[in-house]
Amino acid sequence: MYPQLKRGEVVANREIAPGIFLLGVRGKFAASPGQFYMLRAWELDPPLFRPMSVFALEEEAISFLYEVRGRGTGILSRLSPGEELLLLGPLGRGWDPPARPLALVAGGTGIAPIHFAAQIYGGDAFLGFRGKPYLVESFADWCRAVYVASETGEGGTKGLVTEIFRPEGYRTCFACGPEGMLRELYRLCSEAGVPLFVSVEERMACGLGACLGCAILTSRGPRRVCADGPVFPAEELWGDG
């Protein structure tokens, strides 16, 4: 599916946890799990679109889960139903259909692409939050089991998601979250011999593979996160060879 630039109408933009918004946009869109769109709801400033993973896809709508970090996401957070934004996508390479059983592991807003993977592939979800968990019930619609950890102990086991997840018994693991969490998961999965595929973030300019602004070094040489990723086998990022 080639990327297209489209206008979409906001149907909802709700703050579901402090600084975390769920944005629903009306229209026909396409995407596979792990792909993202470049969003823009402003004229000239900031100059660049902002990349956001697809959270969920329906026949006539697409949604995104985002944390307000700076100017772009600040503008997105002030959009009201009926207002329009530009969407460029679908972009990037996501998760291929997995060998099952599948484990889905997410931390913070890393739950966005993991939720879409759950919607398409099912599996067992392991979700980690800093404070009060959100959207757990939405995972229950798609997953066989949902396990929750939070650093405060609210709504789940007190601690980190990597403390409640054990890879043994799974044939594939998909993950998205902070780099420290992903590296610890890689350690756990490689000890258990379970292939791990992670979605990573990098600052992006074009999102289309043209500017090389998002290049990272992998065991197979430099790769563009926007076009060769954002999903990579973890061993290409952090393996020994």
Ligand SMILES: Cc1cc2nc3c(=O)[nH]c(=O)nc-3n(C[C@H](O)[C@H](O)[C@H](O)COP(=O)(O)OP(=O)(O)OC[C@H]3O[C@@H](n4cnc5c(N)ncnc54)[C@H](O)[C@@H]3O)c2cc1C
């Ligand atoms: C493929 C991809 C998918 C993403 N999916 C999501 C998602 O589903 N939900 C979500 O909340 N965020 C997601 N991000 C991160 C999101 O794009 C950034 O938070 C956003 O671009 C920040 O824009 P801003 O103008 O608000 O902040 P800026 O003013 O540009 O920056 C504010 C802060 O955010 C940091 N930042 C900026 N861009 C990124 C980035 N690409 N990755 C990490 N930190 C960044 C900056 O270092 C700075 O500290 C994704 C990023 C990528 C590359």
Ligand code: FES
């Ligand atoms: S953002 Fe331009 S190549 Fe990736």
